[in-house]
Amino acid sequence: MTQFLAVSNRKGGVGKSTVAVMLAHAAAAWSQRRVLLMDLDTQCNASLMLIGDVGWERACRAGHTIADYFFDRFDKVAEDESAYVANDVGDVAHPRLAGGRLSLLPGSQRLEDIQGELLLKHSKKDLEADAIAVQVRGRMKRLMKHFGHDFDLVILDCPPGLSFAALAALDLAHHVVVPFRPDFVSQFALDRVAMLIERVETAEQLASICLAERRYSCLANCLKGTGHERLLIDQLTLDHPLLNTRLPMLDSIARAFDWDETKQSLEQKYADAVPYLRALHDEVFGVQQLRAISA
Amino acid sequence: MQKKTRALSGASQDAYFRRVFKAYPNLSVDERERLVQRLRQEIAQLRLRRSARSEAETPSPEAPTVRAPATPAGARVAAVPAASISANISTPFDPFSPNVIVVVRTAGRDAALAALTAIDCPDNLRLLAREQRLAVAGDPTSATDLRAAIVAAAERRIANRMAAAS
Numbered sequence: 028m029t030q031f032l033a034v035s036n037r038k039g040g041v042g043k044s045t046v047a048v049m050l051a052h053a054a055a056a057w058s059q060r061r062v063l064l065m066d067l068d069t070q071c072n073a074s075l076m077l078i079g080d081v082g083w084e085r086a087c088r089a090g091h092t093i094a095d096y097f098f099d100r101f102d103k104v105a106e107d108e109s110a111y112v113a114n115d116v117g118d119v120a121h122p123r124l125a126g127g128r129l130s131l132l133p134g135s136q137r138l139e140d141i142q143g144e145l146l147l148k149h150s151k152k153d154l155e156a157d158a159i160a161v162q163v164r165g166r167m168k169r170l171m172k173h174f175g176h177d178f179d180l181v182i183l184d185c186p187p188g189l190s191f192a193a194l195a196a197l198d199l200a201h202h203v204v205v206p207f208r209p210d211f212v213s214q215f216a217l218d219r220v221a222m223l224i225e226r227v228e229t230a231e232q233l234a235s236i237c238l239a240e241r242r243y244s245c246l247a248n249c250l251k252g253t254g255h256e257r258l259l260i261d262q263l264t265l266d267h268p269l270l271n272t273r274l275p276m277l278d279s280i281a282r283a284f285d286w287d288e289t290k291q292s293l294e295q296k297y298a299d300a301v302p303y304l305r306a307l308h309d310e311v312f313g314v315q316q317l318r319a320i321s322a
Numbered sequence: 323m324q325k326k327t328r329a330l331s332g333a334s335q336d337a338y339f340r341r342v343f344k345a346y347p348n349l350s351v352d353e354r355e356r357l358v359q360r361l362r363q364e365i366a367q368l369r370l371r372r373s374a375r376s377e378a379e380t381p382s383p384e385a386p387t388v389r390a391p392a393t394p395a396g397a398r399v400a401a402v403p404a405a406s407i408s409a410n411i412s413t414p415f416d417p418f419s420p421n422v423i424v425v426v427r428t429a430g431r432d433a434a435l436a437a438l439t440a441i442d443c444p445d446n447l448r449l450l451a452r453e454q455r456l457a458v459a460g461d462p463t464s465a466t467d468l469r470a471a472i473v474a475a476a477e478r479r480i481a482n483r484m485a486a487a488s
Contacts, residue, residue: 211455218487230487252362253355254418258454261421265428 029175030320032311033200035185035193035224038216042206042248042274044072045284046307047184049297050204051077052119053308055129056293059121060179063112065171066093066134067196068186072284074133077116079286086113086133094135097192100170101145108173120290130178142191160191167195189223197224202316203243204270209256209263217245217267238268244314246307247273272306327369335361335368341414351417351453415446417453422476431473438469447472455479 034047044066051064066073074083086092090099096111116131135141142163149159174181183196197203203224207213218230224243227233245267250256252275263269274280279298297304311317330338336358343354420437441447447468451458456475462468 214483215486218483222487228488230484233487251356252359254351254416254453258418258421262423262427265424 028320029178030180030202030317031171031175031183031200032180032317033183033185033196033203034206035183035197035203035220036205036207036216037187037189037220037223038207038213039187041208041213041216043187044068044070044076044184045280046204046206046246046248046274047182048073048076048117048284049280049304050308050311051129051182052117052293052296053304054180054182054312055117055121056119057305057308058312061128061130061177062180062182063130063132063174063178064116064182064184065132065174065196066184067138067190067192068134068184069136069138070186071134071136073184074131076284076286077129077131078113078133079288082113082116083133087135092133092135092137093192094137094141096132097138097145097167097170098141101166108170109177112174118287118290119293119296132174134184138192139190146191164191164195164198167192168199171195171199194223200242201320202311202314204246204311205243205267206246206248207263208249209247209259211259214259214263214266217263221267234266239315241268242316243268244311245269249276250274251276270307270310272303272310274300274303274307277303329367329369331367335365337414338368338370344414351449415441415443415449417446417450422450422454422456422472423479426473426476427480431477434473434476435469438472441465441469444468451475 032050034043034050036043047064051062054060055062064073064077071083074086078086091111091113093111096108100108111132113131113133115128117129119129121128145163146159149162150156154162171181171183183200185193185196205217205220205224207217218233221241221243222228222230222233225233225236225241227236245263247256247260247269250273260269260273277300279300280303283296283300293304294301339358339361340354343349343357346354349357420434422434422438425434425437438447438450441450442465444463444465447465448458450456451468451472454476456472456479458468458471458475460471462471
């Protein structure tokens with residue numbers, strides 16, 4: 028059964044696309060999974076990291092992006108969705124015999140407009156606004172789910188805001204990784220996204236759900252090893268499940284996302300970040316919800 | 323025979339640098355921490371003279387001098403009274419401990435007040451409040467009042483966060 032893993036945080040600049048691409052590379056290379064990264068962020072950073080600016084422009088011109096997919100297929104019975112997918116993306120070489128591969132459903136800056144158009148189209152059906160929103164979200168979720176047929180793992184790189192696509196992705200995901208930078212405002216962002224993922228409305232309701240049973244894990248990212256970070260992480264541990272893996276601020280991670288057509292091994296690409304990537308890979312794919320699907 | 327130097331690396335090396343930088347009051351806690359991180363990246367191992375270390379940790383009444391590490395020929399290095407260093411470096415204050423919000427939330431107000439009683443110096447209490455982003459109300463001067471104000475600030479922070487989330 029296909030695993031759906033979302034990478035999300037309502038706050039921007041916390042490394043969502045970076046973490047999504049790292050996990051996609053690691054799962055394809057080390058777990059030999061057939062991985063699809065679905066770029067739901069209109070900034071399209073994950074797409075640029077995996078196919079470069081030229082490849083991304085080509086996908087946009089050909090109408091092979093997530094926005095095109097939602098728009099073209101919204102009212103139709105699902106057809107062959109593979110036309111929208113770019114295969115063998117990224118600059119990490121996966122041994123072919125091992126069966127791992129990485130594909131991408133490219134992002135689009137038009138995704139927000141498309142969502143508005145779909146909402147408008149359905150508003151003509153005499154439905155209440157909430158009902159229309161639920162319908163659009165539900166359809167997007169089903170459209171995302173179609174990709175489950177061809178992949179072992181679908182990673183949903185979510186945008187910072189609460190678009191229909193982002194909400195559909197959170198609804199669909201078996202597990203959500205929430206990267207954050209340990210600063211003062213992050214705790215508020217984590218509280219909010221956690222309530223959204225757990226579908227509760229108050230902090231008290233969230234607190235009543237045992238940390239081990241939560242559908243998300245928080246990932247401390249871009250650490251510099253300061254006392255302030257330590258302080259905040261200790262505080263967040265009281266309210267949220269935190270991954271033991273913590274990603275330091277490393278040049279090798281930042282450099283890994285300069286697009287390069289030359290294929291290299293994962294070890295060459297991530298250099299001194301490899302031990303962190305290995306730990307992240309092992310921990311994320313070992314979480315209860317994802318383990319249960321693999322079993 | 324005991325070695326004349328002792329190797330420090332990792333956490334012990336960081337702790338040593340923190341103790342040394344603490345002797346420079348014009349460096350903020352953030353600046354000191356940045357220096358420690360930078361040195362951690364660049365220095366794998368530090369060899370510290372045993373005499374310097376032991377003198378620094380146990381002030382002697384004669385106030386002997388600590389010699390600087392070997393310097394290029396001809397360079398003159400001022401000798402520094404070891405006791406003046408030891409006074410500064412032997413009792414490092416960590417403004418991130420105790421984590422007041424965590425103590426209030428896990429053990430309650432009284433436990434937080436009790437944990438803060440280990441800190442006597444009002445300046446250190448102010449530093450702790452500033453580094454832990456706890457906005458102390460009014461202008462308390464005594465350690466007792468400062469502790470109470472810090473715990474109250476922590477309670478406000480906790481309440482504000484709950485309110486923001488709900």
